[in-house]
Amino acid sequence: MMKKIFLALLFTIISSLFLYSEDTNWVIRIRDSQGNVKKLMTVQDCLSEISNLTVLRGAPNDAVNLLLTNEFQLWQFSSQIIEQELVYLKAVEEGYDKDEEVLKLISKERDNQLSQLYMQEKVSDDFAVVTDAEKRKFFNDNRAKIQASVGPNVTYEQIAMEIETTILQERMRNEYDKILESAKTNYNLKYSVTADPCITIEDKTVPLSEFNDMFNESLKQAGANIPAALRIQARDGMFKAFVAREVMMYEAKKSGFYDTPQAKSIENFLTRSAVTANYIDKTIRSSIPKPTEEEINLAYEKYGKMYNIDSLPYADAQKALATLVTESKTQQKYQILVTDLRYRHNIEKNLDLLLNKN
Structure with a gap:
């Protein structure tokens, strides 16, 4: 509140x-x-x-x-x-x-942020508050499952944070269900994870490829082989959140939320950040030569233990160190640019x- x-x-x-x-x-x-x-x-x-x-x-x-x-x-x-x-x-x-590409990125991030913000306005003020009593009840009600998964000697204190996350996720799933049920009546919502378009909200449609691209990118970031059954479960859960976000986005636009001072301010903030990042990437980062073996070795001596790079496989460690070298040089050139721009302006x-x- x-x-x-x-x-x-x-x-x-x-x-x-x-x-x-x-x-x-x-x-x-x-x-x-x-x-x-x-x-x-x-x-x-x-x-x-x-x-x-x-x-x-x-x-x-x-x-x-x-x-x-x-x-x-x-x-x-x-x-x-x-x-x-x-x-x-x-x-x-x-x-x-x-x-x-930057304009597309700005539009996508704006929709993500504003749909989330609009949804926050729809839920109760104490939505994200999980009391200790709630967490302890969850632990006691699910003690057998938790012990089978984590270990027989696990204590409440050890997993209290994970329990809170689980409770919040369940609350969010319930909110998604409410949003979808309401939208079926208010906006003639239709959706299917196997159809194309996968979402129809009145006259708006969303192609299935948009969800598939997002889901595949999430699997890629997970960096592990996920069993087929769990993959389907993850897909269905993510799709429900995807549909709810589209509904909130549609409703936010229809209600005029996108035109509020707060929404415009956030859009301006995202625009400046994206354009600036694009400029740095295209004019500075892209001009940095590939790090030499000597530079990578020096980076390892300086950052190897600090960032646990020494625990990575050799190829991954080399890639991480090369990134550190490149980003360090990018930051140096960025500071030179900023100093020059400060000098040229009052x-x-x-x-x-x-x-x-x-």
Whole structure:
């Protein structure tokens, strides 16, 4: 309940702040060498950005409160925003925001995030709260199965976290069932994991290939041979979640949720992140030469034990070390780019407007 209230306040708090003149009502202002304003972020813009961090990165409310009351945390936050904005402006200037693959990625991630957020608004405030009593009851009711699976001496404390996850998963499956049953009546929903299209919601259809691609990618990431029976069970469970997400997406668009300030802010956040990542990948990471054997050996000496790379098979270890070398060089070049962009722009900050505004 508190998280929902906090997120709502982030978009309305501006009305309760002191009124500033148009010339000073900004927290971050970026101008080019000719004095043209390239980016201006108001208090409301920054609060929206903080809200995005909460929603998309799972930051707890305490972390957000700390950000708004701690000068150092606020300085780090503003520096991160400025760096990304500078690179984003550069990427747009060079046309990297027109990349078709990036546009598809942005659209897909927007739908994922907004459908999840919309669904969160539909469930009860205490949906994700699992009490100790509930977990202990689950343990006692399923003690024989748990002991057969984990071991005869397993204790409640050892698997309390796993029990909580199991309970939440069961709750979510129940929510999916409710969503699907309601949609059959409200939107003439039809779906089948073997038909094409696999989903029909009024005049919208979803091709079976879209689900199959997602499911096959999940199997690939699992990195293990899954028995046929378990594969079918996993497929059916994932398909139900897939259909529920499509229903929530459809309903969110139909209800106008996509046009709310919060949804637009999240879409802008995702756009900037995706375009910036694409620019870094195409202009920096792709220019890094293949790591040499000497560089890989040096990376092993520095990171082998830290990241447990020394426990991997040789081929996997070499690949992991090569990635570390490449990413280290990418970060170095990125910092050079950011330093140059900072030099070419006039950056002003008025962070006092944000302090103690929570």
